[in-house]
Amino acid sequence: xxxxxxxxxxxxxxxxIALNGVNLTIKDGEYxxxxxxxxxxxxTLIKSIAGVVQPDGGDIFIDDNKVTSLPIEDRGVGYxxxxxxxxxxxxxxxxxxxxxxVKGITPLEREVPVExxxxxxxxxxxxxxxxxxxxxxxxxxxxxxxxxxxxxTLLLLDEPLGALDLKVRTVLRYELRKLVKDxxxxxxxxxxxxxxxxxxxxxxxxMKAGKIVEVGLPIQLYMRPKEIFTAKFLGEANFITGxxxxxxxxxxxxxxNGSILRSNINSEADLKKEEACVMAIRPEFINLSLxxxxxxxxxxxxxxxxxxxxxxxxxxxxDNGLTLLVKTPITGEETSFARGDKIYLSMPEDYILVYxxxxxxxxxxxxxx
Amino acid sequence: MPTLRLLNVTKRFGExxxxxxxxxxxxxxxxxxxxxxxxxxxxxxxxxxxGIVKPDEGDVYMDDEKSNLIPAEERNAxYxxxxxxxxxxxxxxxxxxxGPLAKETKRSTAEETAMRVLKLVRLDxxxxxxxxxxxxxxxxxxxxxxxxxxxxKLLLLDEPLGALDVRLRLExxxxxxxxxxxxxxxxxxxxxxxxxxxxxxxxILVLREGQLQQHGTPYHVYNRPEKIFVANFxxxxxxxxxxxxxxxxxxxxxxxxxxxxxxxLDSSFEPEEAVIVxxxxxxxxxxxxxxxxxxxxxxxxxVEVHFLGSFIRYxxxxxxxxxxxxxxxxxxxxxxxxQGDWVSVNFDPSDSHLYEYPPLGLQRELEAS
Numbered sequence: 241x242x243x244x245x246x247x248x249x250x251x252x253x254x255x256x257i258a259l260n261g262v263n264l265t266i267k268d269g270e271y272x273x274x275x276x277x278x279x280x281x282x283x284t285l286i287k288s289i290a291g292v293v294q295p296d297g298g299d300i301f302i303d304d305n306k307v308t309s310l311p312i313e314d315r316g317v318g319y320x321x322x323x324x325x326x327x328x329x330x331x332x333x334x335x336x337x338x339x340x341x342v343k344g345i346t347p348l349e350r351e352v353p354v355e356x357x358x359x360x361x362x363x364x365x366x367x368x369x370x371x372x373x374x375x376x377x378x379x380x381x382x383x384x385x386x387x388x389x390x391x392x393t394l395l396l397l398d399e400p401l402g403a404l405d406l407k408v409r410t411v412l413r414y415e416l417r418k419l420v421k422d423x424x425x426x427x428x429x430x431x432x433x434x435x436x437x438x439x440x441x442x443x444x445x446x447m448k449a450g451k452i453v454e455v456g457l458p459i460q461l462y463m464r465p466k467e468i469f470t471a472k473f474l475g476e477a478n479f480i481t482g483x484x485x486x487x488x489x490x491x492x493x494x495x496x497n498g499s500i501l502r503s504n505i506n507s508e509a510d511l512k513k514e515e516a517c518v519m520a521i522r523p524e525f526i527n528l529s530l531x532x533x534x535x536x537x538x539x540x541x542x543x544x545x546x547x548x549x550x551x552x553x554x555x556x557x558x559d560n561g562l563t564l565l566v567k568t569p570i571t572g573e574e575t576s577f578a579r580g581d582k583i584y585l586s587m588p589e590d591y592i593l594v595y596x597x598x599x600x601x602x603x604x605x606x607x608x609x
Numbered sequence: 610m611p612t613l614r615l616l617n618v619t620k621r622f623g624e625x626x627x628x629x630x631x632x633x634x635x636x637x638x639x640x641x642x643x644x645x646x647x648x649x650x651x652x653x654x655x656x657x658x659x660g661i662v663k664p665d666e667g668d669v670y671m672d673d674e675k676s677n678l679i680p681a682e683e684r685n686a687x688y689x690x691x692x693x694x695x696x697x698x699x700x701x702x703x704x705x706x707x708g709p710l711a712k713e714t715k716r717s718t719a720e721e722t723a724m725r726v727l728k729l730v731r732l733d734x735x736x737x738x739x740x741x742x743x744x745x746x747x748x749x750x751x752x753x754x755x756x757x758x759x760x761x762k763l764l765l766l767d768e769p770l771g772a773l774d775v776r777l778r779l780e781x782x783x784x785x786x787x788x789x790x791x792x793x794x795x796x797x798x799x800x801x802x803x804x805x806x807x808x809x810x811x812x813i814l815v816l817r818e819g820q821l822q823q824h825g826t827p828y829h830v831y832n833r834p835e836k837i838f839v840a841n842f843x844x845x846x847x848x849x850x851x852x853x854x855x856x857x858x859x860x861x862x863x864x865x866x867x868x869x870x871x872x873x874l875d876s877s878f879e880p881e882e883a884v885i886v887x888x889x890x891x892x893x894x895x896x897x898x899x900x901x902x903x904x905x906x907x908x909x910x911x912v913e914v915h916f917l918g919s920f921i922r923y924x925x926x927x928x929x930x931x932x933x934x935x936x937x938x939x940x941x942x943x944x945x946x947x948q949g950d951w952v953s954v955n956f957d958p959s960d961s962h963l964y965e966y967p968p969l970g971l972q973r974e975l976e977a978s
Contacts, residue, residue: 260632278774323627402939405647406801406802406803408646414915434918436836438916439915462939476779524939524940544732547828547831549807549831549844551919569938571920571938572892588940608776
């Protein structure tokens with residue numbers, strides 16, 4: 241149930257700055273995920289909270305206690321990482337009871353908490369098996385059980401599902417969230433899998449180059465990202481540059497390659513007329529049709545169409561010269577198009593995000609490094 | 610003329626059959642994706658074709674020539690392992706020239722070839738760099754260039770994108786396919802990522818415990834999965850246990866638990882036969898109010914709501930206790946369905962598939978490996 245505060249934490253490895261002044265409060269009982277491109281510092285951040293990495297500056301508090309210089313074993317955290325580290329010579333039961341054993345709790349007293357945990361994780365059928373006899377999923381469940389049996393209420397998960405196959409990962413991520421909520425734990429989970437982050441988190445932290453870019457609810461970050469990098473990193477987006485023609489409190493009109501686009505989302509209040517801007521629209525929010533739509537509709541030609549199962553991915557060339565990626569979910573009622581088809585695209589006003597032209601240039605702002 | 614043919618290939622490691630009686634053909638210039646989970650035999654399959662591993666039974670034919678006795682280095686195939694295996698003490702150019710030089714090509718010719726393929730993978734400007742100075746994506750492209758420089762027409766790629774950051778992986782997918790097509794190569798690409806296989810492959814071959822489950826185009830594998838395992842592994846599917854009630858002109862009617870009746874299109878099963886009804890999650894619809902115009906109306910309580918980005922996933926517990934998940938495109942979700950709501954669930958009979966009830970039970974078929 242603890243609350244964690246990270247205040248101005250910095251960490252460098254030689255010349256490489258892994259954390260460049262990070263501030264973050266993780267609420268009691270929250271399931272928080274941290275995402276970002278390789279090298280963004282997400283692993284260093286969770287290791288600093290765990291006490292595996294010693295920050296160069298700043299402080300970490302667990303329930304108002306400063307723990308910055310405490311070693312991992314005195315922080316009361318359960319830490320699970322990608323490389324599954326079970327004791328190979330112990331069976332599942334002994335692995336799970338290990339934490340209580342080293343605390344000097346007798347085998348008889350260990351029985352109830354260990355069995356409760358095994359029951360909760362659906363591991364009862366595996367108690368006498370050894371790690372090398374388990375599937376990847378069962379091994380990681382054992383590791384999580386071991387981390388929790390010693391009574392930790394703060395669970396730190398560093399890519400816990402990263403080594404598992406996709407299907408197993410999808411099932412386990414929901415079990416993990418359920419466990420955290422059922423036990424009333426606070427969980428911090430680092431992942432490179434966006435869908436994992438979107439589907440299990442109360443809040444998501446987006447990091448880039450040692451800094452936090454944005455923190456928010458999954459749906460907020462996906463539908464209304466405040467930062468252009470979030471729009472790039474979470475999900476997919478088309479980026480279109482233009483110039484603001486008209487702006488009221490509820491609507492922005494932008495000129496793009498001679499065409500006009502209207503948006504209802506007033507994300508950056510201080511944008512002005514004539515100013516250069518960048519718009520982002522997700523491929524699945526663009527509609528394709530045989531007839532032009534009323535608003536924000538351009539004639540276009542289909543360059544390619546790939547079937548990806550639950551959706552078609554099209555690349556289309558609009559008559560104003562822009563190439564856009566369009567994703568049409570296949571739910572049974574839509575038309576499909578072929579290469580060379582001359583059709584229309586339309587972009588609903590409610591889904592066009594407008595950002596100020598980034599000072600460092602668009603390419604740099606969107607880069608993953 | 611097929612480039613590659615496998616006839617009844619079996620490979621054992623001790624008691625385990627890594628490959629179990631595999632027969633299939635890869636056409637000239639085809640891009641084949643082999644899809645399976647860890648331990649399904651994917652890597653062994655590539656190594657058999659490369660000649661690194663000898664099959665215990667069966668034959669591998671290349672261009673109609675039995676190649677069992679041809680040593681790996683003389684086969685017109687190149688194996689690119691998952692780890693890239695670049696020489697750390699050689700720069701990019703030397704790494705790529707290694708193959709041609711080993712074949713006693715003149716140094717100047719080898720260099721010409723190497724520069725040509727480096728241009729193709731857009732690394733000609735980094736020819737002097739050492740592997741450790743390159744990003745993961747670049748190292749991957751060097752490994753690919755080395756494969757291409759060997760002049761082999763058959764490229765065997767073992768999880769070529771597996772070690773890369775997710776974002777990069779998405780971007781490299783289409784590049785990989787484009788490169789293969791432009792260079793007129795035949796490619797066998799092994800992966801556990803179904804979306805990757807669907808996006809890149811001309812055809813997909815699904816493996817499970819060394820056995821071929823299905824072989825066909827992405828469209829075919831997704832829309833006509835021949836086995837429960839394939840329907841589960843590729844895409845997201847609901848499975849319901851049922852008994853065939855009766856057959857009629859439109860197909861048939863099955864009974865779920867508690868006598869809930871559902872229409873299906875398939876009429877190949879006998880009344881009272883036990884079956885599994887499969888429906889894709891994205892073809893399953895949820896509405897707050899019952900809609901009279903829709904067939905197969907069931908009702909239940911929403912027990913979970915998961916935001917997945919472009920889709921929202923609802924899990925509904927039906928009146929009989931069965932669970933059905935439905936995926937709705939996020940922008941079509943304007944009904945505000947919440948956890949705990951009572952909803953109507955339905956699917957079109959033509960979107961359902963029937964499977965024979967598996968002899969070892971449904972759960973066994975759904976295990977990923």
